[in-house]
Amino acid sequence: MKKLAVILLGLMLWIPAMAGGMSQGDDAAEGGPDISGLIFGHIGDAYEWHITKIGKKDLVIWLPVIVRASDGWHCFSSKHILEEHEYQGLHIAAEGEPHEGKIVEADGRRPFDISITKNVLSLMMSSLLLVVLVLLTARWYRRHDSLEEAPRGLAALMEPLVGMVNGMAKDNIGEDYLRYSPYLLTVFLFILLNNFMGIIPIFPGGANLTGNIACTLVLALFTFFIVNFTGTKHYYKELFFPDVPGPLKPLMSVIEVFSAFVKPLSLTIRLFANMLAGHIQILCIVSIIFIMARYGGVLLGGMSFISVFFGIFLDVLEMLISFIQAYIFTMLSSIYIGLARAKE
Amino acid sequence: MSLITPDGGLIFWMVVIFAIVLFILAKWGFPAITSAVEGRSKRIEDSLKKADEVDRREAGIAVEHEKMLAQARQEQGQILKDASATREQILAQAKAEASEETAKMIAQAKTQIEADRKTALADMRRQVAILSVEVAEKIIRKELSGAPEQSALIDRLVQEASQLEKPLN
Numbered sequence: 001m002k003k004l005a006v007i008l009l010g011l012m013l014w015i016p017a018m019a020g021g022m023s024q025g026d027d028a029a030e031g032g033p034d035i036s037g038l039i040f041g042h043i044g045d046a047y048e049w050h051i052t053k054i055g056k057k058d059l060v061i062w063l064p065v066i067v068r069a070s071d072g073w074h075c076f077s078s079k080h081i082l083e084e085h086e087y088q089g090l091h092i093a094a095e096g097e098p099h100e101g102k103i104v105e106a107d108g109r110r111p112f113d114i115s116i117t118k119n120v121l122s123l124m125m126s127s128l129l130l131v132v133l134v135l136l137t138a139r140w141y142r143r144h145d146s147l148e149e150a151p152r153g154l155a156a157l158m159e160p161l162v163g164m165v166n167g168m169a170k171d172n173i174g175e176d177y178l179r180y181s182p183y184l185l186t187v188f189l190f191i192l193l194n195n196f197m198g199i200i201p202i203f204p205g206g207a208n209l210t211g212n213i214a215c216t217l218v219l220a221l222f223t224f225f226i227v228n229f230t231g232t233k234h235y236y237k238e239l240f241f242p243d244v245p246g247p248l249k250p251l252m253s254v255i256e257v258f259s260a261f262v263k264p265l266s267l268t269i270r271l272f273a274n275m276l277a278g279h280i281q282i283l284c285i286v287s288i289i290f291i292m293a294r295y296g297g298v299l300l301g302g303m304s305f306i307s308v309f310f311g312i313f314l315d316v317l318e319m320l321i322s323f324i325q326a327y328i329f330t331m332l333s334s335i336y337i338g339l340a341r342a343k344e
Numbered sequence: 345m346s347l348i349t350p351d352g353g354l355i356f357w358m359v360v361i362f363a364i365v366l367f368i369l370a371k372w373g374f375p376a377i378t379s380a381v382e383g384r385s386k387r388i389e390d391s392l393k394k395a396d397e398v399d400r401r402e403a404g405i406a407v408e409h410e411k412m413l414a415q416a417r418q419e420q421g422q423i424l425k426d427a428s429a430t431r432e433q434i435l436a437q438a439k440a441e442a443s444e445e446t447a448k449m450i451a452q453a454k455t456q457i458e459a460d461r462k463t464a465l466a467d468m469r470r471q472v473a474i475l476s477v478e479v480a481e482k483i484i485r486k487e488l489s490g491a492p493e494q495s496a497l498i499d500r501l502v503q504e505a506s507q508l509e510k511p512l513n
Contacts, residue, residue: 045351102351113353120357127365134373146380147387155377162374162381181378182370190365214350218358222366276347 033290039283043208043276044101046118047078047092051203061203063121065090067103069111078115119215122207126194134158134189161189168331172338180337183226187219188330195275195322199282199315210325211275213268220264220271223333228260231340238342263336267329274325278318285310473505 041050049061062079069090080087081103089106093099099110116124133154140155151159165185169177194215197205209215231239239260242252288307292300480501 044347045354113351114356115353116357117353119354123354123357123361127361131365131368131373134369134377138373138376141376141380146384158377159381162377163385166378166381178378182374183366185374185378186362186366186369190362212351212354213348214352214354215358217350218355218362222362 033287033293035284035287035291038287038290039280042206042283043211043279045212046101047103047115048082049118049121049203049207061121063116063118065103065113065115067111067113067115069105070109074111118207119209119212122197122204122209123194123215125204126197126209127190130186130189130193133193161185161192165330169334172331172334173341174338176341179230180226180334183222184330184334187222187333188326191219191271191326191329192322195326196319198275198279199318199322208276208279210271211279213272216268216272219329220267223267223336224261224264226333227263227336227340230337232342234342235340263332267332271325271329274321278314278321282311282314282318285314476505 047065048063051059051061053059062077062082065074065076065078065081067074067090071089074088074090076087081090081092085091090103090111091106093102093104093108095101097104097108099108102110103113103115104110137154137158140151140153144155150156162185165188166177166181169181169184173180191210194210198208198210200206239256240253242249242256244252285307289300289304292303
């Protein structure tokens with residue numbers, strides 16, 4: 001049985017080589033596949049969700065465009081603007097223009113754009129999934145006496161995570177950690193779930209939400225506001241009037257205030273850059289197969305073997321990083337909150 | 345670079361959706377889970393503490409038990425030792441008494457024997473004297489027909505008799 005599995009896996013490692021060989025026809029005419037287009041298409045946001053290509057036909061989910069232009073609200077399927085190029089006086093900015101790839105008005109101005117893009121849809125789905133998962137877990141605990149019964153199923157999955165984040169909150173924040181633990185738990189599970197969804201290569205996964213700076217910025221801002229709106233007197237005293245010798249006071253307070261703003265920025269960039277880099281790495285490794293398709297034969301076979309091997313390795317590594325980044329974000333948030341809750 | 349410029353639309357949706365998720369989960373999700381998990385971990389901690397206490401108490405009981413056993417054993421040994429000492433003492437005493445008694449009895453017997461011997465000797469002497477007197481009588485009756493020798497003999501006998509009488513008194 002085990003031997004069979006190994007043989008099957010060995011055979012599967014060669015499949016990409018065939019796929020690469022098959023797609024050779026298309027790309028050969030253009031002088032090789034557009035790898036950077038492919039990678040940026042995957043990690044970027046889009047008005048449609050391109051799932052796959054079946055033969056010559058694209059399998060696409062058209063997403064709603066919601067835009068407030070100078071002449072009022074526009075709401076239509078992205079199919080129109082993507083296929084007809086110009087729709088209701090709006091078009092997508094071409095390469096090289098200021099708002100490249102985004103919907104702009106005829107004069108190149110960017111309208112107020114709250115379209116349901118690929119990332120927004122992914123955010124909605126994963127948020128729904130998160131809410132359902134957590135509420136189901138909560139329901140299990142409401143229906144069972146947790147003192148008498150060991151958790152099973154979903155509860156058994158969630159309990160270690162909840163226990164871990166609660167422990168972290170207790171260690172870093174102190175006695176009133178219960179006020180903050182729901183936020184920390186939400187952030188942790190939100191990041192973890194979206195990180196994992198990002199690794200799944202096909203719909204409903206595959207969007208690069210936590211590798212998008214807007215997403216991580218919002219998460220970091222939540223932490224920032226929670227830290228600075230619930231800070232103690234002592235925290236603000238240290239922030240604006242640090243306890244240092246006289247002449248250093250203005251300098252230190254500038255540094256302290258600066259650091260208060262740098263903290264969320266570092267949270268933003270850490271998560272964003274880690275997840276983005278992970279996605280790019282995996283895509284690059286997989287793209288080797290399609291680059292090598294041009295050279296054919298032995299080189300394609302060998303390289304696809306290597307790239308699948310490294311692809312598996314990077315996927316597993318990315319799972320680890322997904323967890324670590326969610327953990328670090330939560331850990332640092334709890335530390336920042338703990339610092340702001342300092343009594344003396 | 346579109347990668348590092350946050351997009352307004354996504355920020356908008358992110359704020360809205362994350363706030364909703366946070367609200368729902370903070371209200372109906374996590375408090376229930378957290379309290380249950382905390383309750384269990386507290387209970388486990390308590391149980392462990394209790395078990396530890398029981399363990400310690402049990403260990404204390406075992407030590408006490410051991411101590412009591414040792415004490416009992418010691419007492420037993422002491423009692424045995426005492427008993428054997430008493431026995432020895434009683435034996436020695438008995439032996440001493442017995443030997444004393446024997447010595448007394450022997451001494452008594454000795455004095456009795458001495459006394460008996462003395463009376464017997466005196467008796468014998470008296471008998472011998474009587475006998476000798478009788479013998480002498482007989483001899484005298486037979487030989488008193490002689491003259492000089494007779495008187496000489498009588499003298500001698502008288503002298504001897506007087507000599508004999510002396511140690512008897």
